[in-house]
Amino acid sequence: MKDKSILAVDDESELLKMLQSVFERAGYTKITTASSGKEALAIFRENQPDMVILDVMMPGIDGFTVLKEIRKTSTIPVLMLTARGEADDKFLGFENGADDYLIKPFLPKELLLRVQAILNRAYC
Numbered sequence: 001m002k003d004k005s006i007l008a009v010d011d012e013s014e015l016l017k018m019l020q021s022v023f024e025r026a027g028y029t030k031i032t033t034a035s036s037g038k039e040a041l042a043i044f045r046e047n048q049p050d051m052v053i054l055d056v057m058m059p060g061i062d063g064f065t066v067l068k069e070i071r072k073t074s075t076i077p078v079l080m081l082t083a084r085g086e087a088d089d090k091f092l093g094f095e096n097g098a099d100d101y102l103i104k105p106f107l108p109k110e111l112l113l114r115v116q117a118i119l120n121r122a123y124c
Contacts, residue, residue, distance in 0.1 A: 001079075001119040001120060002026070002029070003030065004028075004054070004123065005050045007053070008033050008053045009034045009037070009052065009054045010033075011055065013035060016035065017039070018108070023115075035067075036059065037058050037061025037065060038068075040054070041113060042070055044070060050123070051077045051078070051115065051118065051119060051122075052120070053079050053081050053115070054078055056083075056084050057083065064092060064093065067093070068096055070097075073098040077099045077100075079098070079114060079115060080100070081102050081104065082103065082104060099118055
């Protein structure tokens with residue numbers, strides 16, 4: 001599963017660097033990052049990643065809108081990674097097709113294990 005491509009989307013550059021580092025240390029070699037919803041959609045359309053890790057609160061196009069756009073053409077796994085932990089936000093994520101929802105702050109190992117579990121279910 002470590003050969004699968006992952007797109008990580010967040011407007012916090014330090015968090016993106018940390019995500020990239022966590023996945024690379026775990027042996028993942030195809031990690032792409034985007035710092036906005038607009039950039040994420042462009043990368044998604046061009047590269048068709050195997051999974052997306054998606055923040056909700058971003059300037060311009062928010063994560064829920066990105067998720068809706070992805071779901072128009074794809075069933076790839078999407079994990080929402082966000083500070084928005086209210087029940088209604090979680091429900092909205094799942095109703096729009098998210099496969100998982102993890103609230104910040106999070107444990108990097110937990111994120112890694114969730115991603116591995118999702119990829120195993122989706123691609124085995």
